[in-house]
Structures are given as C-alpha cells and as structure tokens.
Amino acid sequence: TLKEFHNFIIKGVFSMAMKACPARNDFYAKLGGSYNDVVGDLRPWVDALQNLVDKLSDFYRKGSYDKGL
Numbered sequence: 001t002l003k004e005f006h007n008f009i010i011k012g013v014f015s016m017a018m019k020a021c022p023a024r025n026d027f028y029a030k031l032g033g034s035y036n037d038v039v040g041d042l043r044p045w046v047d048a049l050q051n052l053v054d055k056l057s058d059f060y061r062k063g064s065y066d067k068g069l
Contacts, residue, residue: 003011022030031038060066 006014021027028035028038032041
C-alpha cells in the first residue's frame with residue numbers, strides 16, 4: 001500500500017472520501033442496473049481506454065521518457 005508514504009492529513013482525507021462512496025450495489029444501481037449490465041455497457045469504453053494507455057506507454061518507452069516512473 002501507499003499508506004507509509006502519506007502523512008496523517010492525507011490519510012484522513014482519503015478515509016473520509018472512502019466513507020463518502022456509496023455501497024457497490026447502490027453505485028451500480030445508479031449507473032444503470034445490475035453489475036453485469038454496467039460491466040457490459042462499460043466494456044467498450046474500458047477497452048478503448050486501455051488501447052490509449054498502451055499507445056502512450058509505448059511512446060514513453062520508445063522515447064526513453066519512462067525513466068523514473
């Protein structure tokens with residue numbers, strides 16, 4: 001975890017943010033229904049995003065811009 005790298009203020013802010021998040025079932029219901037429905041609807045978007053991340057990663061790696069990451 002990254003816990004050891006954050007001070008008490010950041011830990012508190014993160015804890016409050018996590019408590020503000022809805023329960024998983026409530027979250028999926030607000031997004032459009034059941035888990036399977038939501039995942040099915042999001043799959044094309046996630047695949048397209050992964051494609052962009054892969055292209056950016058290749059660009060950084062080929063240009064040696066990824067040093068220190």
